[in-house]
């Protein structure tokens with residue numbers, strides 16, 4: 435690991451808006467399960483997760499636009515989360531937290547029905563043969579979301595990857611999820627809800643490469 439990444443990992447230890455797993459999980463790692471709003475955010479506002487948040491661009495932008503909601507960016511890579519933690523501090527955002535965990539383990543960190551909404555932003559498409567179960571719309575991930583979301587919670591997916599988009603549509607159908615909105619080109623001429631136009635680090639790179647951004651909004655089977 436490079437020196438910059440190591441330094442960022444060390445500095446993360448001191449951030450009060452980051453919760454990290456430990457290699458040997460202890461009870462204390464799960465201390466906020468079921469009480470995130472009350473104990474961490476000191477309010478009773480709804481909670482949105484950004485999964486695969488990387489540097490947390492969506493989390494930060496959504497938190498600025500919606501001060502009456504709480505936002506938690508989740509990724510397993512600490513040095514990327516560092517950028518989000520710093521941005522939240524610099525902007526004085528108290529409705530933002532970051533959590534460094536494997537997304538499959540959501541149910542260890544959140545109680546049933548604790549989450550109101552999920553954004554999945556530019557997840558890795560995992561195109562190699564045999565790696566499709568690592569995609570964040572594979573059945574085992576949908577089951578993990580089911581364990582922590584309220585009934586009917588909106589789940590948003592943005593991607594530039596056609597194979598991932600097509601895979602997601604098949605997986606949602608196989609898992610009896612309801613697709614509520616499907617957009618084949620987010621940046622066409624039609625006007626849609628504002629939150630859709632927040633651009634992450636990866637989205638900016640994809641747009642510079644003239645890639646088409648796709649979007650799905652769905653809810654899990656009851």
Ligand SMILES: C[S@@+](CC[C@H](N)C(=O)[O-])C[C@H]1O[C@@H](n2cnc3c(N)ncnc32)[C@H](O)[C@@H]1O
Nearest residue numbers: 486487488509510511536537555556634635636
């Ligand atoms: C392509 S990056 C996108 C980052 C950000 N959403 C953006 O658009 O700039 C995908 C991110 O997903 C994270 N990731 C992939 N699978 C994950 C998993 N199972 N649990 C936690 N993080 C994951 C990676 O660490 C990486 O930061």
